Amino acid sequence: xxxxxxxxxxxxxxxxxxxxxxxxxxxxxxxxxxxxxxxxxxxxxxxxxxxxxxxxxxxxxxxxxxxxxxxxxxxxxxxxxxxxxxxxxxxxxxxxxxxxxxxxxxxxxxxxxxxxxxxxxxxxxxxxxxxxxxxxxxxxxxxxxxxxxxxxxxxxxxxxxxxxxxxxxxxxxxxxxxxxxxxxxxxxxxxxxxxxxxxxxxxxxxxxxxxxxxxxxxxxx
Numbered sequence: 001x002x003x004x005x006x007x008x009x010x011x012x013x014x015x016x017x018x019x020x021x022x023x024x025x026x027x028x029x030x031x032x033x034x035x036x037x038x039x040x041x042x043x044x045x046x047x048x049x050x051x052x053x054x055x056x057x058x059x060x061x062x063x064x065x066x067x068x069x070x071x072x073x074x075x076x077x078x079x080x081x082x083x084x085x086x087x088x089x090x091x092x093x094x095x096x097x098x099x100x101x102x103x104x105x106x107x108x109x110x111x112x113x114x115x116x117x118x119x120x121x122x123x124x125x126x127x128x129x130x131x132x133x134x135x136x137x138x139x140x141x142x143x144x145x146x147x148x149x150x151x152x153x154x155x156x157x158x159x160x161x162x163x164x165x166x167x168x169x170x171x172x173x174x175x176x177x178x179x180x181x182x183x184x185x186x187x188x189x190x191x192x193x194x195x196x197x198x199x200x201x202x203x204x205x206x207x208x209x210x211x212x213x214x215x216x217x218x219x220x221x
Contacts, residue, residue, distance in 0.1 A: 018159035037070055049078060062088065065095040065102060072105060092126065100136070107140065111147040119144045 009039035023039040036059060043052040052074055068091035075084035088106040092099045103126065110119035120141055127137040138158040145154035184193035 022170060033066055036067065040070060040074065042078075046072060049074065059093070063094055065091045065099075069102060069105060072109065076109050076112060081109055081115075084109045085113070089122075100140075103140065104143070107144050108147065116144055116148045 023042065024037045025034050026037070035079040040052040040055050043049070043055065051068070053071065056067050056071035056074065059070050068087050072084040072087045072091075075087065085106065088102055088109065092102045092106060097104055103123070107123065107177065110116060110122070123137065123140050123144070135158070142154040142158035145151070145157060181193040184190070
């Protein structure tokens with residue numbers, strides 16, 4: 001068995017040194033997802049974007065939301081925003097109960113395509129059909145507005161609760177530490193979030209920056 005962290009560490013140098021054959025051979029093994037992502041990026045960097053698309057489509061058509069995410073990012077990087085939006089719409093409906101990370105990218109692509117109003121309409125429709133936390137709905141709308149530099153409207157949509165770092169630390173668990181770090185990330189200060197994690201006692205000092213990248217905050221790869 002290959003653990004996710006080890007798979008990432010192995011896939012990166014294989015891609016860096018152009019070891020395409022090894023990455024392809026690895027697709028059927030435990031590190032499939034990492035190998036697939038690394039191979040797709042290698043193909044793209046070599047000017048073989050169509051092959052990368054075909055590779056990712058193979059997995060996304062089988063219902064893999066991570067492959068759909070990577071495929072949409074690839075489309076968006078090359079200016080195919082309509083294709084990216086179509087892929088993400090489908091993935092959001094089949095990803096199960098936690099599709100925040102897909103919707104976040106979908107809204108970003110809508111904005112990049114100068115279709116922010118469609119992003120807002122999509123959010124309203126999605127939350128109306130699937131339910132969910134009203135605060136999450138408001139936060140998602142506010143994020144779209146901020147991407148369009150409509151900060152006053154965004155602030156009117158969503159105002160995060162004011163909780164001091166000191167109050168969070170009084171909870172006595174790592175959950176409070178992570179909550180404060182996530183707040184810093186949402187406010188556009190990831191460096192402060194990482195410093196916040198590193199400064200905590202030994203029990204939480206072991207937390208890595210990746211711990212912030214839960215589904216709702218999934219990092220681009």
